[in-house]
Every structure is written in structure tokens, then in C-alpha cells.
């Protein structure tokens with residue numbers, strides 16, 4: 001298997017805070033990979049660097065063979081790397097369906113603008129938006145204001161939003177965080193199904209049951225660098241991992257503080 005997404009020695013500081021110090025991770029094509037680590041270990045910063053929302057001070061990001069280090073967010077997205085945010089970014093004043101239609105506008109390139117005004121195209125976009133809402137399980141809420149959705153439903157809307165562009169790789173930042181347990185199972189089912197249809201995932205998540213059940217390979221980030229990487233069974237017993245989590249029983253702890 002080859003790495004579809006790879007970071008090599010990525011370093012990033014905010015003033016005196018070293019958020020990333022030589023972070024090297026690999027995500028193999030067609031897999032669901034996990035990224036875990038204590039709060040403040042640099043997980044979101046690494047997502048930001050990969051997706052162009054933050055600049056690397058040093059190091060490289062590769063998408064396949066191509067170096068995409070410090071490419072702008074829209075370019076990274078256009079190349080096929082989609083992401084969700086730890087704090088969801090939806091348009092609360094628009095309806096759920098309108099949010100999806102915004103995504104279809106984003107996806108189009110400027111030269112498609114004329115084509116997009118045709119009625120046939122509009123109907124097609126609307127149908128695709130509804131299909132994706134159906135897929136994530138919130139089609140019944142299409143007409144309501146997105147601001148009225150529960151936290152878990154917002155996460156599902158964000159996932160549907162990302163799927164509009166049909167990215168090859170999807171980065172999810174804490175998809176289960178703050179979501180009720182039945183919805184968490186639903187979210188992992190959807191990820192599994194998308195993975196079966198060929199999508200590659202990199203998932204940041206504190207819920208160990210979720211991560212261990214979903215990911216074939218997990219990388220542990222500690223103080224901005226990857227300290228361990230391997231299959232869930234190895235990671236859950238790795239001494240460095242247990243140390244990073246202050247000796248807590250990783251298996252029984254769904255929501256690791258710190």
C-alpha cells in the first residue's frame with residue numbers, strides 16, 4: 001500500500017508555543033487512519049497545515065507524490081482533500097438544504113458558472129444535495145434552519161457538505177465529540193460505508209472506542225510529534241501512549257481529558 005497523504009517533519013509554532021515539532025504521519029490509500037493525542041498535542045494544527053488553513057514553518061505535506069505544502073485551502077480542497085472542523089462551520093441562518101447548495105456552488109469552477117444557471121443543472125444539484133442528506137440521515141431536516149440542529153446533526157451536515165465535492169481523502173476533527181451515543185454509531189457506520197466505496201479517512205477523535213473500532217492504523221501525537229503508530233491492538237497497549245494519557249486505562253476511557 002502507498003501513502004495517499006503524508007506529512008514529513010512538519011513544524012509550526014505560534015509565538016513561543018511549539019504546536020508541531022517534526023510531525024510525520026502517513027495515511028495509506030483506502031484506509032481509515034486515526035490521529036490521537038492529549039489536548040494541545042497539535043492534532044488540529046496538523047489538520048490546518050495539511051488543508052492550507054495554517055502555514056508550516058518547516059517540513060512537507062504530500063498528496064500522493066505531489067508536494068502540497070502551504071497550498072491555499074481552496075486548492076487543497078480542489079485536489080481532493082476535504083475536512084470538517086472541530087467546532088462545526090455551518091451557516092446557522094440558512095436551512096440545511098441551503099447549506100448543501102452553498103457547497104455545490106463552492107465545488108464548481110468559475111468556467112462552470114453559466115452551466116450552473118441552467119434549470120436542469122439546478123435540479124441535478126438539488127437532487128444530489130438531498131441524496132447526501134439522505135445518506136447521512138438528516139434529509140428530514142432539509143427545510144429547517146441549520147442553527148436548530150443538534151450538535152451531532154450539525155456534524156452530519158458538515159460531513160454531507162464535504163461529500164458534495166467527492167474528495168478522495170476526508171479529514172474529520174473530533175466527529176464524535178459532544179455527540180450522543182446513538183448518533184456516534186450512526187456516524188461510524190457512515191464512515192465505514194464511505195470507506196468501502198473507496199474514500200480514505202484521517203480521523204482525530206478522543207473517543208477511544210470509536211477510534212479503535214474504526215481505524216486500521218492509529219498515530220499518536222504528543223507535544224507536536226508522532227510518538228507511536230500502528231494497529232489499534234498495539235497502540236492501546238503501547239507504553240508511550242499510556243504515558244501520554246497519564247496512565248489512564250485507555251480502553252475504558254471514552255473521553256480522555258487533558
Ligand SMILES: Nc1ncnc2c1ncn2[C@@H]1O[C@H](COP(=O)(O)OP(=O)(O)O)[C@@H](O)[C@H]1O
Nearest residue numbers: 014017019037038039040041042043044045046
Ligand atoms: N491560532 C493559535 N494561536 C496560538 N496558539 C495556538 C493556535 N492554535 C493552536 N495553538 C496552540 O498550539 C498547541 C496545539 O493546539 P491544537 O493543534 O489545537 O491541539 P489539539 O487539537 O491536539 O488539541 C496548543 O498549545 C495550542 O494552544
Ligand SMILES: [Mg+2]
Nearest residue numbers: 043044045086
Ligand atoms: Mg483539536
